[in-house]
Amino acid sequence: MNLQVTLTQAVKQAVNTVYKAELETVEFQATRKEFTGDITVVVFPMLRVVKGNPVQIGEAIGAFLVDNVDEVKAFNVVKGFLNIEIVDAHYVSFFNTIKDDATFGFTTPKAEDKAVMVEYSSPNTNKPLHLGHIRNNLLGYSVAEIIKASGKKVYKTQIINDRGIHICKSMLAWQRFGNAETPESTGLKGDKLVGNYYVKFDQEYKKEIAALIAEGKTEDEAKKEAPILIEAQQMLQKWEAGDKEVVALWETMNQWVYNGFDVTYKNLGVDFDTLYYESQTYLLGKEFVDEGLKTGVFFKKEDGSVWCDLTEDGLDEKIVLRSDGTAVYMTQDIGTAIQRLKDFPDVGGMVYTVGNEQDYHFQVLFLILKKLGFDWAKNLFHLSYGMVDLPSGKMKSREGTVVDADDLISDMATTAQEISEELGKLDGYTEQEKLELYSTIGLGALKYYILKVDPKKRILFDPKESIDFQGNTGPFIQYTYARIQSILRKAEATLKNDNITLSTINADYTLEDKEKAVLKHLQLFPEVIQNAAQNYSPALIANYIYELVKEYNSFFQNLPIVMGNDDKNSIAFRVQLSKAVGNTIKNAFGLLGISVPERM
Structure with a gap:
């Protein structure tokens, strides 16, 4: 018990x-x-x-x-x-039950339990992934892994926002200025190529606004009447009407972006079980808008636009269909939620990993779904998170001032290389081994720095600060894991020569305070996983493992494990304790999507 x-x-x-x-x-x-x-x-x-x-x-x-x-x-x-x-016997008994358990802390899902669907990433196909997407992906992936470890079946998913005015802006700019260039002809990843034309559209749009203002238009008039914007709006209408030429261009450019995204996801170490596309789910959303009109959930204004009146619920009126009949984000989100429950009837709840600027949107979405009569809407949760800032300031995609995800991943590996070389820790490594280790350290630093912070909090990300081999960082914890593996490798010869078996520890074994401190912290791991799952917070896992590593390092620095230890019982216990801590570090970091090196 x-x-x-x-x-x-x-x-x-x-x-x-x-x-x-x-x-x-x-x-x-x-x-x-x-x-x-x-x-x-x-x-x-x-x-x-x-x-x-x-x-x-x-x-x-x-x-x-x-x-x-x-x-x-x-x-x-x-x-x-x-x-x-x-009494020491309590901790020794606990240790004997977990010391050889490779999945200590994890709970096996029960067949009868409802599954959880976790949505993350959900990018627009008009630009590459950036630093904000990185926090989204890391957070969503980690929460999915933690919920799975807590004993739930989990589906990882995303909704790819592959339609809408923003997509048409990139398409139109490529038509006007692209000279038929492709990812192959330019050597650019497809998502970067398309993103360049999203920036190009904004530049041309601003020029036209300035010209109209110079002719005497107000700024608001100029923004609405700029010819390039009107043309993009017309392109969206053609797309929704199924215009063959527009749809063909849309399919081509979207595929460029998908291919680019796949590379980024692989480099970041995240994956998905199923994908949804706004270009498909918005149609189901429109069907339910029609149903809602019949039942009085929605109403139509004089211009033909469709709205939901939420004023009695303390909110405002929310548009669900434009006057020209085109869908908005809310339309497709309604359709996506309904489609997911049709596809996966065993899902009992959904977690939406989306930034806190969309708090109101999800409040409205969940309320509309309840009004449409879906009982499962009460089990929807918005995992709202704060933005990621850099010392240089806020990012803006349309102005091209974002921190590209691929560039950041590469830069983290380069920074890890610079710091590792300064510390001189890599003697005896081949060049390939060094490159793999730089990537492991760089990605581990990035992921840990972001995930150790409570999701609700805004982050100021400092790459160099994140790759520090001291303090509450990923590399510090990775180094402790590698040190443990080194201890275990060195212990093998002593154990064999002295005929020490790693068997059950006797109940009367007397614990040193430092040993007990490590065991007490190990004992918390299952509860921490459950709490992290209930609170959708990888930060609880990250900070737990940091505290465990501190306890272990204190134990390591104060008590001899093998060298200088003549007590066979003590050697057997401390070697196995080290192994259990290493296993827990590896498992906990796995929940954060972080790899651990066997040596560094």
Whole structure:
């Protein structure tokens, strides 16, 4: 039984026996380092049902626990805090159950449980992926892996925004200025080539606005009447009408972008189980807009546009179909959600990984789906996250001032190379091994730096700060893992020569404080996974593993593992403890999508 469950039952029994009172809950916290103990019971909340001095109440409960709970060795009370010491045998027993378990902390999904669908990436096909997309992909992929580890079946998906006015802007600019160039003729990745024409459209659009203003138009008039924008709007209407020439160009340029995206996803280490395309799901969305018009969920304005009135729900009116009959984002999001539940009836909930600038959009989407009568809409969750900033300022795709994802991934490997060479850590590596390690360190630094931050918070990303072999960074944790593997390799000869077997540790093994500290932290891993899944927060995993690594490094620096250790039992335990920590680092980093090197 879980230690906290055992203690909860015993504390409730103590209060009932001594004070004839019933406790509903028992509050625990980690014992502060300046006090003796392994787990602390907070007495103050008990004063609602138990009258008396908190110290005396703590003393009475502590005495009961020592007499009645095998796991409790001793206690002390500091003000209203009951600090409990746990017998070493409890931690040794725990260790024996997990030391050879390669999947410690992970829960196997139950066949009868509903699945969870996690959406992330969901890019527009008019530009390459950038730093903001990187946070989205890393966050969505990691949340999917964490939910899976918590015991749920998970589908990873994305909606590819492959239609709309922004797509037509790139298409029109390529028609006007592209001279029929292709990814093959230019040597550019397809997504970058198309993105260049999105920027080109904005440049030409601004020129036309300036010219119209010079002719006496207001800025608002000029923005609406610029010929290039009107032509793009007409192209969208032709596309929705199925114009063969427009659709053929759309298919060609989108395929260029898809091919480019695939390269970026592979380099970033993320994948998907299924893909949806706005060009397909918006049609289903339009069908349900028609249904909603009949049932009164939506209404039509004089210009023919269709809206949903959410004012009684504290929101405003939301457009779901333009006056010219073309769809908006909301239309396709309605269709996509419905299509997904049709395709995957075992899905019980969906997580949308989208930046916090879309908070209102998802509030409206979920409410509209409820009004349309879909009961599963109550299980939809918007994983809202903050933007990523750079020291140089905010990014703007249409102005071409974004940090390209491919360039950043490459730059991270280069930065890792520069720092590694300065530290001189790579003697004996082949050139190929060095390149692979630079990539592992660079990507690990990038992913950890982004994922260790609570998703809701905005990030100022500093590449050089992220690749530091000291402190709360990916490379620091990767280095600790590699050190553990080195220890294990070196230990093999000693274990063989001294005939030391890595078998079950005797229950009477006496733990050093540093050993116990590592075991106590290892014991938290399953609970951390569950909490991270419930809160959709990879940051909980990242910061847990950093604390485990700190505890292990303190143990490593203060206690000999093999060299200088003459106690065979101690050697056997410490080698296996190191192996268990290494396994946990690898598993936890796997949940973050981060690889660990066997040596560095």
